[in-house]
Amino acid sequence: MSSASLNVEIRRIRDLAPGIREFSLSRTDGDDFPIYSGGSHIVLSLPLSDRPHRNPYSLLGDPTDRKTWRVAVRKQEDSRGGSRWLHEQAREGMRIDISAPVNLFSLNRLGRRHILVAGGIGITPILSQARELARLGADFEVHYAYRAPEYGVFVDELEALAPGRIHHYVQSRREQIEFSSLLAGRPLGTHFYICGPGGMVAASMNAGKALGWPESHLHSEQFLAPTGGEPFDVQLTLSGKAFTVPSDLSLLEAIEQQGVDAPYLCRGGACGQCELEVVDASGELIHHDLYLSAEERASGKKIMPCVSRLKGGCLTLNL
Amino acid sequence: MSTLATKSQPIYAELEWDRTGTHHILFVSAEDAALAQRLLSNPPGGTLTLVHLRPADDSRSVWSQNLPDTALYLEAHTLAEALEVLRDAFYVAQMGTRIYLAGSEDAIWQVSQLAETFGVSRDEIRHAQLGTKARPVFCVHCRTITRGVHTNIVSCSGCGRSLFVRDHFSRRLGAYMGFQIDAEVPGEVPAAEVAYP
Structure with a gap:
């Protein structure tokens, strides 16, 4: 019942920030990748020594780029091995299996305006959504919160997509997103999308509901890593x-x-x-x-x- | 009479305020004293705009009495005029707005279509059928909508075909489907009966 898998080669590894690496993948059979929609993720099967290990990562590149798919991985301190393997063992030229893309965080194309919010590595699905909105010529803005200036990965790509519509919130400068003001007074037909840490997502959803936003206009994505526990x-x-x-x-x-x-x-x-x-x-x-x-x-x-x-x-x- | 009820046929719930909203726009095009009393005596929090489509005469409407002080009351005498007023209201409306449409199916679904062009989703709009049961009928042959249809068979205002009015309703078009009843045997058209008073 697992979805169809594709075999890919890790073509390029880039260190983007302390603990954040980007992987560029290409199909080993030389075929084109399918086109995906902004907000999609794939599941990587990682060859850990004792067992295959599968982790979901959002696709962050251009959804219409059929030669290269990109994901960015933050090294989790309490990793059970997946992100650690990608940071310590993965090398360019290695081959791994990935699933077909799945989208649990898709854009509502009937929206008149789109507010995208990313917290930290949550920028990855937001980036592909922003690319799709830019291609459609839609009205959108991005609010991006990160720990310190050096953690603001992909800011250049974002600025190129939507000059002047990218807002930065740098935690080390004590800047943070005030969701009640961000969501207040927005025109009818606005959609809100957020990917980030649990507390940030919950704060934004609560602010939206208090302002009367209906559920159909509040979109969020979070992936949890399985935690271990008692046998x-x-x-x-x-x-x-x-x-x-x-x-x-x-x-x-x-x-x-x-x-x-x-x-x-x-x-x-x-x-x-x-x-x-x-x-x-x-x-x-x-x-x-x-x-x-x-x-x-x-x-x-x-x-x-x-x-x-x-x-x-x-x-x-x-x- | 009509075919069996289909899943697409709208079922209208009792109209209630959605108190999770912070702004409210109510469109009414029919008199219903009990409903007006029930809604207006217990208004929701936040702003309320009432757009009222009614004939231009001196009679007192149940909707203009007992209005909360904070409500904005706007009157229109034709549906076209009401749609213009609503277009302006939607244009300046903010997220948190709930839209309530009460009246003939023809009127409420035309307003619904207008709201959709502003990116409004279904969980932000409530519909209630008041007054006439007349149907807007979409001709599946020439795509003309014939409005105010009371009978189960009607002559299409676009192509003149005799259309049987189905229960199959399109929310996108805001109309019931009508198809030619004498396609097999031209000219064999049963007598029309009043089905939607």
Whole structure:
């Protein structure tokens, strides 16, 4: 059920800022990449020593560039290996598999104005959205917050796309985005898009709702890295497997290691594709995803195995 | 009479204020004392603009009485005039605005189409059918919309074909679909009945 994969070569690696690297990828079969829409991401399969490791990254280049795809990766301090491998082991000329693009953060083309907001490495999907809006000749502006001047990656590319419409907020200069004023008094038909840290996304959504913005005009994307946790036991009713999820694997990865084909798309708790039905749980479901509603969580009948776990006991899944 | 109800046929909920909004624009084109009383006696927070389409006479309208002090009341005597007033209202409107349309389907869906050109999404508009049940009918042959149709069969104002009025409704066009009823046997047109009073 995993989406079709493409084999690519890492053509170029650029260090953009402390802890942020850009990778340019080209197909090894020489064919063109498909065209994607602004805001799309791909899942990289990384050859870590003991097991394949899959991480989602937003495509940041020109959506119409069919020879080269680009992603930028921030090294996560508490990485379980994916971003660390890309920063320490990956070399130009290496080959890896990637998934086809998926877009969970698409533009609303009926909008009359678009406000794009990026926090840190969240600039990556915003950049491809900005490119698409620039190509369409749409009315848009970008608000980009980052830690210190040297972390403002891709500012030159952004400025070239929309001269005078890129606003910078540099944390080391004590600048920050005030969402209540950013979202106030905007004309009817404005859409808001944000990718950044959880607290920043939540603050913007709250400000929008307080100003009466409807949900259909507030768009956000966050990817979560699966956190480790205590080991727990799993039984799969349809495939008849019983195994233990170790502390350093996600439930989804442990299921895949058993050779069971489970659905997934983003692997970051955002898309909902990997949802599994909980038959029984002797223990507490620890939900980390951004997908399930409060009611669904309370029902105890669903789990997103890419990021969520069980605390203690045994989890029985209809898979 | 008519065909079975189709999924596209609008079902209008009781009109209520959406109190998550911070500005409100209400268009009405029919009298409904109970609705006016219910809505205006308990207005939402934020600004309220009422655009009222009504005949030019001296009668008192239920919509101009009991208006909250803060409401802006604008009167129009033709739909074209009302659409101009609403165009201006949408032009200056801000995010947080909710739009409420109450009247004939012909009028409310024309306003809806206008709102969509301003990038308004469906969760920002509420519709209620008031007064006449007359239908706007889109001819699937010549693409003309015949308005104010009360009968189940109508002569297209564009091409003259006898159209059967279906329940199939297009939100984009703001009209019900009408297709030629005597395409198989030309001239064999059943008597029209009043179906949409």
